[in-house]
Amino acid sequence: MANSPQAKKRARQNEKNRKHNASLRSMARTYMKKVDAKIKAGNxxxxxxxxxxxxxxxxxxxxxxxxxxxxxxRHKSRLNAKIKALKSA
Known part of the structure; x- marks a missing residue:
């Protein structure tokens, strides 16, 4: 438990940043999943x-x-490889 004022502030900042980073991480994963879904659809x-x-x-x-x-x-490379394989198939 944070006792000093600066430790309390850091705890608040860390929580705020954690939520923001989770949101960004989720957004990026969603974009990756959209690409994967299009690949699975075959288009x-x-x-x-x-x-x-x-x-x-x-x-x-x-x-x-x-x-x-x-x-x-690694993700970009694998997605690109899947797309290239889709075209040749």
Whole structure:
């Protein structure tokens, strides 16, 4: 339990930041799921458009420190590979 005024303030700030970060993380995951849903639906053009829309969001989450750089790079790479496989199929 925080006793000093500065510790109480930090506790308030941490809680506020935790909620904000959770919201951003959820938003990024939603964009990733939208791309995945388009891939599963089998529509190459829509999946490509969804990925193009999701990439800047994903990159901004890296810049904000919400996700690690390599995690987002891995997700983008895998989604792109799935879209390419969809086109060739």
């Amino acid at each position: 190459h053009d829509e999946a490509q458009a969804a990925l193009k829309e999701a990439q800047p969001i994903m990159d901004s989450m890296v810049n904000k420190g919400i996700f690690a750089k390599n995690k987002i790079a």
